[in-house]
Amino acid sequence: MAIALRWFDRPDGATARLHLRGVLLLRGIPGYRGLLMMQNTEFSASPQAALTGRQHPSRVAHTLLAAGIGTAVALTAWYPGHYAIALLALPAAWSRLRSQLAAFMLWASYYLAGARDIPMVCARFFGGYDELTRPPALALGMVLWVLQAIVLALPWVLLKPGRSLLDRSHVWRAVVATLVVTVPPVGIIGWLSPLHVASTLYPGWRWVGMGLGMAALCAAAMPQAWPRTRVTWTALVCLSVCAHWQFGSAAPPAGWIAVDTALGRFDQSSYTPLYERNARLQAIARRAFAAGNIVVILPEQIAGLWRASTALWWRADIQRMRAIGQTLVIGIDIAVKTVPLRYTDSAIIIGAGHGRVNSRQPVPLALWRPGGATSAVPGSLAQPYPVIAGKRAAISLCYEDLLWWPHWRTLVEKPDVVISQSNGWFDGDLALSRIQQQGIASVARLAGAPLLRATNR
Known part of the structure; x- marks a missing residue:
């Protein structure tokens, strides 16, 4: 032989x-x-x-491992977890997986686990407004749940780098994929962005922190054998230590309060529930002001569509607040066109202050329905900070809590306070409401500003 x-x-x-x-x-x-x-x-x-004497795991095992990593990261970085540093594991695994199929399973499982409440939210929301019965609403939710995972995973699959040490494209591929899933058009559903790691690593550093957070994601994707990888990580860790040394949690302005309510879904179909809801809101605001507060914040859409009758009911309270220097920030809808009905999901500032902020991205399909008979319309991205009692306030309305791009101004102009208004009558007991709170807390942390958040259950 x-x-x-x-x-x-x-x-x-x-x-x-x-x-x-x-x-x-x-x-x-x-x-x-x-x-x-x-x-x-x-x-x-x-x-x-x-x-x-052992062979590589089978392709199936390798793919299942990728799915397990994605799920574990979602549950560690987001509710019930709260360790956003785990997001670095995603680009690290992504660049090292052997196939695009495994990369797809990594990211799809991450988005499926993080957005796991979509089917139930659809069932409750559309069922609550009698638009769909529960089975079709739940089926729609299942379809949307799967589709969002596919759409958000695809950029990572298409941009997956090779595993060769000679492939130098890891950095730009990680940057492009991260931006695609974070900014519009895909970023319209850009929840669970890996860029939230920036607020954990570089709190208070705003746009510099965002850039360094992107650099950390790129460094995680780089092969460890590259000479520059260790140098990059050393620099990033040192800068993170500096950011934490400088960062101090800011307290909300004195005399400011965000009031949570438990008023449930607002029935605007007749005069009686309209009047009763506004009467209850007036009582809540009066109690908060009576406790010595000068700025009171109520949840998003809590007063419904602002009508002539609504303005009449609030006239006396507005005059009283103006006379004694009190300001109310309240969530309402403002009609901009009647046929078909178009409205803005807005926060208005009444009393001693005056102003209005429109949601830059209403909830797709639930509120924002281009071409539908009724739809919210997005507000301008160029809206400046409103000034409330001498403080510049960055206002986030509900769905915006989950996104980065509506808050671009917080990266370049530091606000004095971040205000979040949400109306989660349909998701108060679900993980989504906690993840939403984590999202806006991340924005406020990177901006180095205190957070005041008012929600309705």
Whole structure:
């Protein structure tokens, strides 16, 4: 028998090739004399497998491992977890996985786990307004849940780098994929962005912190064998230590309060519930002011569509607040067109102060329905900070809590306070409401500003 062995090791440490070339003579078998030729026979194995005698896990196991990592990161970084540093594991695993299928499973499982409440939210929201019965609403929610994961995972799949050490595209691919899933048009559903790691690593550093957070995601995607990787990580860690040393949690302005309510869904179909809701809100605001507060914040859409009758009911309270220097920030809808009905999801400032902020991105499908008979319309991204009792306030309305891009101004102009208004009558007991709170808390932390948040259950 004559056999020649040749071992070819690839520079990226991936599967090596073992070639056997030779001639094997079969002798000594009674009644048989033969010749078996082996020409360029190829076996695949890793160097580790050659030493241990074990082969790589199967493709199925590898794909399941990727899905497990994505799910674990979602549950660690977001509710019930609160360790956003875990988001660095996503680009690290993404760049090292062997296939695009595994990369898809990594990111799809992350978005599926993080947005797991979408089916139930659809069932409650559309069922609550009698637009759909529960089974169709739940089915719609399942479809949307799967579709959002596919849409948000695809940029990562298409931009997955090769595993070769010679492939130098890891950094730009990570940057492009992160931006695609964070800013519009895909960023319209850009929840759970990996960029939230920036607020954990570089609190209070605003746009510099955001840039360094992006650099950390890129560093996680870089092969550890690159000489510059260790240098990059050393610099990023040192800067993170500096950011934490400088950062101090700011307290909300004295005399400011955000009031949570438990008024449920607002029925605006007749005069009686309209009047009763506004009467209850007036009583809540009066109690808050009576406690010595000068600025009171109520939840998003809590007063419903602002009508002439609504303005009449509030006239006396507005005059009283103006006279004694009290300001109310309240969530309402303001009609901008009647046929078809178009309105803004807004926060208005009444009393001693005056102003209005429109939601830059109402909830897709639930409120924002382009072409529908009734739809909220997005506000301008150029809206300045309103000044409330001498303080510049960055206002986030409900769905915006989950996104980065509506808050671009907080990265370049530090607000004195971040105000979040939400109306979660349909998700108060779900993980989504906690994840939403984590999202806006991340924005406020990176901006270095205190957060005041009013919600309705």
